[in-house]
Amino acid sequence: MPEEVLFKSETEQSRAEIASMLRRVADNLDDGKSITLTAGADSVTLEPPARPTFEVKAEREGPADSPGELSIEFELEWDEDNGGDGGSGELEIE
Known part of the structure; x- marks a missing residue:
């Protein structure tokens, strides 16, 4: 898609x-x-519906042998037609 x-x-x-x-x-x-x-x-x-999927991702972009760019991405996802009810594992943020 x-x-x-x-x-x-x-x-x-x-x-x-x-x-x-x-x-x-x-x-x-x-x-x-x-x-x-x-x-x-x-x-x-x-x-967002009552239970969207919450995705958290930490990334390093750039060549493996040199410093790159770091990022933290927070994303809510759900299907337009029927809300959301997914996910796996329990996330904790400190």
């Missing part, structure tokens, strides 16, 4: 600014609200 990018934003921000955005997402998830992403004129609103 081809991927369609509905929204993308990539900006350098302070750790505090990133934490604030993640808190807003967490608060909306807690409250069962939709999540709206906006950057300039681009905007998309998504309504």
Whole structure:
């Protein structure tokens, strides 16, 4: 299935600014609200189901013999037609 990018934003921000955005997402998830992403004129609103799949990935990109770029990715996934109810193993974040 081809991927369609509905929204993308990539900006350098302070750790505090990133934490604030993640808190807003967490608060909306807690409250069962939709999540709206906006950057300039681009905007998309998504309504995660009660039990989406939560994927966390830590990566290093670049040549194996030299320092690369590190990343942490947090992703919520669900089927558009029937919500989500998947996953394996219990995740902990410290």
